[in-house]
Amino acid sequence: MVDASHDGNDVITPAAVEDVELYHPHSWWTRYVFSQDAKVIAIQYACTAIAIGLVALVLSWLMRIQLAFPGALPFIDADRYYQFITMHGMIMVIYLLTALFLGGFGNYLIPLMVGARDMVFPYANMLSYWLYLLAVLVLVASFFTPGGPTGAGWTLYPPQAILSNTPGGEWGIILMLVSLIIFVIGFTMGGLNYVVTVLQGRTRGMTLMRLPLTVWGIFTATVMALLAFPALFVACVMMLFDRMAGTSFFMPAIVEMGEQLKHGGGSPIMFQHLFWFFGHPEVYIVALPAFGIVSDLISTHARKNIFGYRMMVWAIVIIGALSFVVWAHHMYVSGMNPYFGYFFATTTLIIAVPTAIKVYNWALTLWRGNIHLTLPMLFSLAFIVTFVNGGLTGLFLGNVVVDVPLSDTMFVVAHFHMVMGVAPILVIFGAIYHWYPKVTGRMLNEAMGQLHFWITFLGAYLIFFPMHYVGLVGVPRRYYEIGETSFVPASVHDLNVFITVVALIVGAAQMLFLFNLVWSLRHGREAGGNPWRATTLEWQTPQTPPVHGNWGKELPIVYRWAYDYSVPGAAEDFIPQNQPGTLGVTREAVA
Amino acid sequence: MVESVQTPVPQAHSQAHSQAHRQPGGMRGFVSDWASDQQAFKNVSWGKAMMWIFLLSDTFIFGCFLIAYMTARMSTTVPWPNPSEVFGLTIAGHEIPLLLIAIMTFVLITSSGTMAMAVNFGYRRERRRTALLMILTAILGAAFVGMQAFEWTKLIHEGVRPWENPWGAAQFGSSFFMITGFHGTHVTIGVIFLFIVARKVWRGDFDTGRRGFFTSRKGRYEIVEIMGLYWHFVDLVWVFIFAFFYLW
Ligand code: HEM
Ligand SMILES: [Cu+2]
Numbered sequence: 001m002v003d004a005s006h007d008g009n010d011v012i013t014p015a016a017v018e019d020v021e022l023y024h025p026h027s028w029w030t031r032y033v034f035s036q037d038a039k040v041i042a043i044q045y046a047c048t049a050i051a052i053g054l055v056a057l058v059l060s061w062l063m064r065i066q067l068a069f070p071g072a073l074p075f076i077d078a079d080r081y082y083q084f085i086t087m088h089g090m091i092m093v094i095y096l097l098t099a100l101f102l103g104g105f106g107n108y109l110i111p112l113m114v115g116a117r118d119m120v121f122p123y124a125n126m127l128s129y130w131l132y133l134l135a136v137l138v139l140v141a142s143f144f145t146p147g148g149p150t151g152a153g154w155t156l157y158p159p160q161a162i163l164s165n166t167p168g169g170e171w172g173i174i175l176m177l178v179s180l181i182i183f184v185i186g187f188t189m190g191g192l193n194y195v196v197t198v199l200q201g202r203t204r205g206m207t208l209m210r211l212p213l214t215v216w217g218i219f220t221a222t223v224m225a226l227l228a229f230p231a232l233f234v235a236c237v238m239m240l241f242d243r244m245a246g247t248s249f250f251m252p253a254i255v256e257m258g259e260q261l262k263h264g265g266g267s268p269i270m271f272q273h274l275f276w277f278f279g280h281p282e283v284y285i286v287a288l289p290a291f292g293i294v295s296d297l298i299s300t301h302a303r304k305n306i307f308g309y310r311m312m313v314w315a316i317v318i319i320g321a322l323s324f325v326v327w328a329h330h331m332y333v334s335g336m337n338p339y340f341g342y343f344f345a346t347t348t349l350i351i352a353v354p355t356a357i358k359v360y361n362w363a364l365t366l367w368r369g370n371i372h373l374t375l376p377m378l379f380s381l382a383f384i385v386t387f388v389n390g391g392l393t394g395l396f397l398g399n400v401v402v403d404v405p406l407s408d409t410m411f412v413v414a415h416f417h418m419v420m421g422v423a424p425i426l427v428i429f430g431a432i433y434h435w436y437p438k439v440t441g442r443m444l445n446e447a448m449g450q451l452h453f454w455i456t457f458l459g460a461y462l463i464f465f466p467m468h469y470v471g472l473v474g475v476p477r478r479y480y481e482i483g484e485t486s487f488v489p490a491s492v493h494d495l496n497v498f499i500t501v502v503a504l505i506v507g508a509a510q511m512l513f514l515f516n517l518v519w520s521l522r523h524g525r526e527a528g529g530n531p532w533r534a535t536t537l538e539w540q541t542p543q544t545p546p547v548h549g550n551w552g553k554e555l556p557i558v559y560r561w562a563y564d565y566s567v568p569g570a571a572e573d574f575i576p577q578n579q580p581g582t583l584g585v586t587r588e589a590v591a
Numbered sequence: 592m593v594e595s596v597q598t599p600v601p602q603a604h605s606q607a608h609s610q611a612h613r614q615p616g617g618m619r620g621f622v623s624d625w626a627s628d629q630q631a632f633k634n635v636s637w638g639k640a641m642m643w644i645f646l647l648s649d650t651f652i653f654g655c656f657l658i659a660y661m662t663a664r665m666s667t668t669v670p671w672p673n674p675s676e677v678f679g680l681t682i683a684g685h686e687i688p689l690l691l692i693a694i695m696t697f698v699l700i701t702s703s704g705t706m707a708m709a710v711n712f713g714y715r716r717e718r719r720r721t722a723l724l725m726i727l728t729a730i731l732g733a734a735f736v737g738m739q740a741f742e743w744t745k746l747i748h749e750g751v752r753p754w755e756n757p758w759g760a761a762q763f764g765s766s767f768f769m770i771t772g773f774h775g776t777h778v779t780i781g782v783i784f785l786f787i788v789a790r791k792v793w794r795g796d797f798d799t800g801r802r803g804f805f806t807s808r809k810g811r812y813e814i815v816e817i818m819g820l821y822w823h824f825v826d827l828v829w830v831f832i833f834a835f836f837y838l839w
Contacts, residue, residue: 016629017637021808120637123806188648196641199631208626226644230651238659238769246754247765249663262754265669265761270662274655 012205012557020117022549034130036122037548038107041129043439045103048129050514052136053096059088061507068500070481079167081480082151086168087143089154090176093282094183095136097424101289102187102225103132105431106194106218108439112538113215115203115556115578117549119193128193131186138179145171152176153478155275158250158268162243165256173243177236184233187225194222203537205558209313210577212536212562213306216313217292220320221285227324228281235274242266272334276327283420284323287387288316290427291358294380296562297430298362300534301377302369303573305563308361315354315361322351332400333407341400348398352391359388370566370573374532375449379430382457383423390419393468408478411471414464422460429456429513436517437531441544442524448516452509459506466495533574536562540576642817646824653828656773657835660766664839672758674837677746692837695738696829699778702731703826706819713792713815721815722793728822729785732778739775743768767836774832777825781818788818 025031035041063084066076076084107125111118119125142149151167152160160166162173198211198219211219238249242263250271251263299306306312328336328344362384371377393415397403406412429452436444470492475482482488530539542552556578564575615623625631632640664671675688682690709724746767750757756764791797791810800809 013628016633023807121641123808188645192641192645192648195644196637200629200635200637200640202629205628207623207628208631209623226648227651230648231655233652234655234659237773241753241765241769245765247769248754248761249659249765265663265667267662267666270659274659277655 012559015204015555017200019555020120022117023122024548034126036118036126038111038119038122038125039439039546041125042104042107044129045099045107045132046105048133048136049096049100049104052091052140053100055140056088056091056096057507057510059084059091061504063088064500064503066480068497070483076480078480079151080148082153082478083149083167083172085478086151086153086156086176087139087149091139092421093154093286094180095139097286097420097428098187098225098282099132100428101286101424102194102218102222103129103190105214105289105293105435106222107190108435109214109538110194110197110218111201112541112546112550113212113536114198114201115206115537115551115558116197116201117551117555120196120201121193124189125193128186128188128190131182131189135179135183135186138175138182142168142172142175142179145175148172150176155279156239156271157275158239158242158266158271159252159254159263162239162251163254163256174240177240177243180236181233181240184229184236187229191222191226195219195226203555203558206537206577209310210558210561212292213295213309213312213316214289214292214536216316217288217290217295220316221288224281224288224320224323225285228278228285230278231274232278235271235278238274239271269331269334272331273328276330277324279330280327281320281323283416284319286420286424288320290383290424291316293427293431294383295358295362295365296536297376297380297434298365299563299565300434300532301374301380302366302371303565304365304369305561305565306361307364307367308357309561309563311357312361315357318354319351322347322354326351329398329403332403338400345398345400349395352395355391359384359391374433375444375446375453376430376434376532378450378453378457379426379433382453383426383430386418386426386460387423390415390417390423394419406471408476409471410467410475410477413477414467414471417464417467422464426457426460429453432517434532435538436520437527437544438538438541439545440521440524441527442520443527443531444520444524445516448512448519452513452516455509456506456513459502459509462502463499463506466499470495533572535560535564535574535576537577540578636813638811638813638817639820642820646820649824650828653773653831656770657831660762660770661835663762663766664760667760667762669761670759672756672760672763674839677751677758678742678837689837691738691742692833695735695742696833698731698738699735699826699829702728702735703823705731706822710816710819713812716798716812718792718795718798722789725785725789725792725815725818729782729789732782732785732822736775736778736782739771743771770832770836774825774828777828781822781825784818785822788814 023036025035030036032040035044062073062076063081065073066081107119110116139149147168147170149168150156150161150172152162152173156173156176163169166173168176198215202208202211238247241247242249242251246262248263248266250268251261251266252268253264254261295306295312326344326348328340329348332341332344366381393411397406397412397415433444433449436442471477473489473492474487475492482492527544529541529544532539537556537558538546540556541550557580558577559580560575560577562577564570564577566573567575635643678692679686679688680690681687705724705728709721709728712721712724746764751764751767753765753768755761791801792812792815794801797810797812797814802809
């Protein structure tokens with residue numbers, strides 16, 4: 001096996017930056033609540049994200065019940081349904097996935113994996129969490145305001161988003177926009193930390209080309225977020241002005257309820273451009289961390305080095321760059337110059353190339369590996385098939401002629417749930433099963449985990465596979481009831497019932513997962529420092545869970561890449577990154 | 592309490608590895624230089640790196656604002672008010688176009704000069720001069736914001752509102768208030784921080800190692816330079832706003 005770390009950086013250079021100043025808290029408050037320790041902040045981010053994610057999960061049950069048994073829950077009318085859709089979509093994409101991947105995993109893993117004591121600016125990092133929490137609270141507040149949360153759809157398209165007869169038109173939309181603005185500001189504080197820590201805060205020997213792919217994924221996603229969120233920020237500010245100051249950035253001349261509104265001359269299409277300039281990179285902001293994490297999980301649990309490390313890194317970077325020039329594939333039906341459609345369809349299809357490279361490399365990593373079907377591995381495998389699946393339907397939707405009839409049908413809903421709903425969530429589960437032992441010192445319960453995995457994995461397919469068919473026969477998206485429509489065959493109604501029943505079961509399985517998280521805190525098997533026998537630095541900390549400052553007196557020094565598994569001649573089937581010595585030298589010989 | 596953990600620098604392993612040391616060329620060499628150990632940007636401190644990256648992100652914000660404004664201006668079907676008339680001042684009976692804005696731009700660019708001098712004296716650890724120049728910069732910045740407030744008042748008196756104005760497309764007022772307001776906020780934040788940092792420099796906090804009120808961490812002279820980066824950026828953005836809004 002070739003050690004890819006032989007890239008000319010083998011000389012361990014002396015420390016270039018002096019060690020950081022650590023803030024040592026005195027009180028319970030500064031240690032666990034207003035903590036500046038990235039690990040505590042990570043847990044705060046993760047818990048908040050999961051809590052608000054549960055709200056989105058419950059909303060999805062309510063929507064599914066309405067779709068399968070219209071009228072069964074009397075409080076769901078058309079307005080409610082739109083509000084549920086909107087909040088479900090927005091929470092899942094932004095407040096759960098983005099926050100959990102970057103704020104949660106990013107905070108926990110980046111400093112540990114690059115061998116730093118903490119993020120470079122712990123104070124700003126702390127503020128980042130509190131602003132995120134504020135954003136979540138503002139969002140939740142909209143459930144309790146007169147008129148309820150906004151029902152504009154997670155895309156918030158004007159003019160309808162800010163018309164007074166849209167559900168939540170009074171306060172809901174305002175709180176949504178304010179919450180997003182706060183989120184962007186808070187995220188920027190954290191994001192700058194993640195980026196600078198990766199670029200400038202690595203330990204000795206940790207070259208960029210020795211970073212675990214997890215860090216590459218999170219890093220690239222954060223850079224993208226720092227460049228994409230500005231568009232969302234601007235769109236929200238402008239829409240807020242349209243709503244509150246009577247400007248007409250996005251509002252054309254319009255008649256509502258027979259009344260000519262004061263607006264005129266604005267461009268709703270401009271909002272779409274701004275929104276999707278954020279919105280498409282957002283897809284990859286949740287996908288790239290998943291890509292990175294999955295690469296590490298596969299390599300560790302197949303006891304084999306990742307195939308084509310450099311290619312994987314470049315693929316991540318290229319996907320990140322390309323995803324800024326494809327946004328208008330969401331606007332094929334908005335009315336665009338046909339040449340634009342041609343351009344954006346081409347760029348969209350080009351992204352498939354680096355993405356396919358990644359999938360092949362995962363497959364080749366697995367090939368003839370010593371695959372341990374642990375929970376992280378199961379979830380990773382599930383991710384790969386699910387992602388391929390969603391990616392294939394993406395190729396359909398990327399083509400203008402195919403997208404036009406499919407746009408705004410349940411086919412699209414099935415597609416994006418596969419590719420950016422289910423797939424990243426599976427990775428999140430896998431990652432939690434993988435790193436929980438490091439965070440808590442105990443393993444999650446395996447039996448509960450298996451049950452959780454199989455229900456979630458099979459269930460997700462049973463939910464979203466039929467949805468493709470439902471969409472193909474033309475059932476539109478965002479309809480709270482299809483009723484007796486002539487083109488909708490009876491089978492769709494049966495399928496709707498089936499999907500809903502499965503969705504409820506899958507939802508219940510998540511409660512089992514949450515129970516496992518809590519139960520294992522006390523009753524889980526003791527994990528020890530490195531239960532998966534993994535190479536990356538976070539498993540080599542002197543204490544488990546790692547204490548404040550991560551590394552004790554001395555920072556680790558990195559001698560090799562993150563994927564020295566099953567090296568021929570080595571004493572064990574893994575060589576930690578911080579173990580000196582050349583190939584074939586056993587650990588004992590060095591020690 | 593804050594304490595520094597000092598790491599001794601072990602040299603032992605470096606010899607063992609040096610024979611494997613081969614310098615690759617071409618693309619690989621380029622990558623490995625940038626990807627090398629510890630820091631991607633050699634000798635760039637964390638604070639500076641963070642400010643640069645923040646400014647990149649902020650560029651995207653201003654970029655989006657300006658592009659949105661230009662789109663509105665180019666696609667409007669109603670005439671766009673003529674900026675050289677709107678932003679003219681009548682002095683002693685003469686209508687002078689863009690006078691105020693020229694003065695504002697001059698003031699802001701001058702403040703960039705004083706900021707650069709402050710940074711220079713900061714390098715030399717000349718506390719008093721650094722602090723005084725920062726305060727001068729802040730005063731110029733405050734003067735800029737003051738003149739902007741004057742301009743806003745004048746336009747509001749003439750009937751310009753975010754949703755309408757007497758001369759044409761309503762988007763004129765909306766974009767004007769939004770973009771200059773957003774930029775003015777940047778200047779104001781800069782002025783506040785200039786005063787705070789100037790005070791610390793004057794008091795010698797960076798020599799005595801006095802700790803920050805909020806962060807409990809020691810500051811460094813470098814913060815003057817970081818302030819400088821921010822301030823020059825805000826100036827640069829103004830040049831673009833000036834060109835695209837007033838000169839177009
Ligand atoms: C338990 C799993 C889930 C179920 C059963 C579910 C169900 C639904 C349903 C029924 C809709 C409305 C479809 C329509 O009528 O148009 C929807 C919309 C949506 N969901 Fe999910 N969902 C789940 C998980 C997720 C996840 C993990 C994400 C994260 C990306 C997500 C993102 C969205 C988005 C963005 C929308 C579109 C909202 C809109 O149209 O404005 N969902 N989901
Ligand atoms: Cu897209």
